[in-house]
Amino acid sequence: MTDLATKPGADGAPDSSSGAEAATTPLPGDVTAQPPVQWAPAEPAPKKKHLWLWIGVPVALIVAGVVTASLVLIAPGTAVAGVPVGMQTAGAATDAINQRLAQTTLVLGDGGPQVTGADLGATVDAQAIADTAFADRPMWNVTQWFGEPLDAVITLDEEKATAALRDALPSAYTDPTAATVAFNGTSFAVTPAVAGSGIDLDALSGELHDAFASGAPSTTVALRESTVEPVADSAAAQKAADTANAMLANVGFYVGDERTVPIDPATAASWLTISAGANGAFTVTADPAKIQPTVDALAAAVNRAPVNGAVVTDAEGTVLETTTPGSDGRTLGDVSGVASDFAKQLGQGNAAYQLPVQVTPATMATSARMVEVNLTEQMLSMKENGAVIDSWPISSGIAESPTTVGHFTVQSHHDVQTMTSSSATDDYWNYDVPNVQWIMYYYGGEALHGVYWHNDFGNPRSHGCVGMPNYRAKQIYDWLPDGGDVWIHN
Template sequence: MTDVASKHDHEGTAEHAALASDAEQRVEWAPAEPTRKKRRLGLWIGIPVGVVALGAAAASLFLIAPGTTIGGVPVGFLTPGAAAAAVQDRLDQTTITLGDGGESVSGAELGAQVDSTALASTAFDSRPAWNVTQWFGEPISAPVTLEADVATAALRGAAGDLYVEPTAAGVAFDGSSYVVSPDVPGAGIDPEAARAGLQSAFDAGQTATVIDPELTPVASLTTTAAADETAATLNAMLENVGFYVGDERTVPVDRAVAASWLTVGTADDGSFDVTADAALIQPLVDTLPGLVDRAPVNGVVFANAAGTIIDDSDAGLDGRTLQSTDGIAAGFADQLATGDAVYRLPVDVVPVTTDTITRMLEVDLGEQRLYLKENGAVVDSWLVSTGRPGADTQTGYYTIGWKTPLQDMRGTAADSGVSYIQPDVKWAMYFNGDQAFHGVYWHSNWGNRMSAGCVGMPDSRAAQIYEWAVAGTDVWVHA
């Protein structure tokens, strides 16, 4: 039993060993199955959506709410800058047509504008995209304005035969003065009608509209009022035009000659423009030395014994010499263009020599003689007739006062008390109350006391001293 068993065991052991050896060569361990990963599809989908949502939220901080319009222009989901550009672009492209089949002009050609930057800023401030309560709000009003000059020019070009050119006011010289021709209004398309039509189309979101070509007066740029003012200035110039030395108009200029120097035109703004031609002024300038230059004229002034000047009417005249004529024509032309017609000449003055003379009428009652003295020297003398005894010519120092070439003398004689009237007495010069020098035609008894107090002499001699002795001349009466 043991042997059998041993054999069995031995054989089994050998077989087992053989199998074991063979298995070690043929059998490999399989790797363990990896753990299956969890599916995260929702996460992969959610990430892009989240990014978009975050971007939209961020963008809403810089965009205008959807459904917002400025005028008739949608600006939702635009930045303020883009909105401003869109509004102005739409206005530029909007056109109005002048009547059925008429010419069309665009907003850009009319100089149409809205304050798009301010409107867009207001839209964003009041209606940001993030504020859903402001979505699809009422349209924001956008007042349209036109550049007046641009619109007028564009409508004028589009109006064709409907446009009537205004007549400008004019200023012209008629031979003696400047006269005005008044302006006459024209006719053209009313810029306000164009603006209103453009506004209506713009607000409605339309890019084109037709308006009735309503005419309105078109004023001239050069108005009657401006012409009146210019003519008044020119006529005032003609009143005092000339070449002056000081305040003296030494060389007057004829009105027609001065007008021939001037050209009256108009500037681009319609105002009048006055110019003067220096070349036309030059021929007269060339003659100025002969008209201005002069030698001094010596004169005389009269003084009384106290040295006070009592008459300077013959004081003489300074001489003068024109320094140069260079630049005068051009300078005067410039002045005339500004409305100044007084040209002051540059001259050198040659001083006058003036003598001072003191004159006196001396009456010697004892000699019954009148002496004419200049600076103390006797220059003439003749017999006179002074007051009778009782009606004496009074002695003393006097001056000539009132003078009259002819009068009826009335008075009462001091010696007799008899009133008298002496008609047509010539060349009276009063020096002491009612005592005077005068002519006598009713007697010729010179050298004798014949008067009621006056100093009488022949009419010819009375006329001589009337011219010789000015008012204020000294009188000395002595015995």
């Protein structure tokens, strides 16, 4: 019987380091050759398993990513109007909001043309809304998940929206007529503005807002009509007309306060153009070329020689009366820039142009006048600048009622009066004389006047007045004004 081979290392088995060869050598005397016995190689010792490393590292990375994402993303379920922005950054949400608004389509009436938010120039402050959504509803705040949608205020570009709607539905628009200002032959008058009609942009903006908020890509809307006012309205036109008409009332070329060369309103109106700008404001412009012919003719109307005059004064030189009006001479200066300067001035609403002139002052002759009465000689003298120019006899007051002597001035002139006096004790002072002419009071009741009831001039005959023939009284009445000097002496 053959011995069984024993696994190296088993109990009672030979050591593998010394018995391996014996185990493979045939025994002596064994007639039947047996195949050698080979031992299986020894299995390596099992390694320790580290499965937690292979699972833990990815999980940690995932957790870190989620935490990081929760710090930059908007909470799930968040929507701005109809645009879902949950799990997006504020920048991505901004793009999504803008893109959705631009693509939102309005059908203008059943089966009508279509316009998009982009066509209408629609905008929202998407950046601010997205920033608010992230600030109020960050992903890490689970209490804000799936909250109510945030609203978005839509603004239309009025000019772009109107152009798009006109192209899409021209029949919905009637153009307004602007107010105008024109000269009617006597003044500037206004042709009133006429309003037009169009699509109500405020209402359409609301429709776009509702469509955007609903999330529907396309919505049919009912159009509302609105009044389209002209840019240049009647009130602005009337204000411009009033300004122009005020200029027509005083337009001209002036020397000081004198309107030396008035301009006919029709001529002035032909210089002016009143028009409205793009902003509806009216402006007045003047054409220098149309003004120039009038400027060329100014010299004939402006230039003049001085005219000398004369004045009456008292002894101290105070002017009492102008007997001959004088006027200064003048010569027109350089007018090369007058037309363009006046055109600018008219555009500013000022129609009084001050001309450049050189003035030659008039000479005024002075006449210092005085009436002198010599009671001793019973003579009256007219004196001018100290020289006697005429004289005649008078009748002054008698001894019982002498004429007062002294220096006086004429207080008043009266062409005719009834002179009366009464006394209960002295008949001398009882008188009533009608139709006394050319009276000049100089001191209380004493006067220079005409006498028709006697011809005894050269002798005292009055109650104190200085009497003379009527024609002589008229002579000094017209010659010596109020304030003139009267000198009465013995």
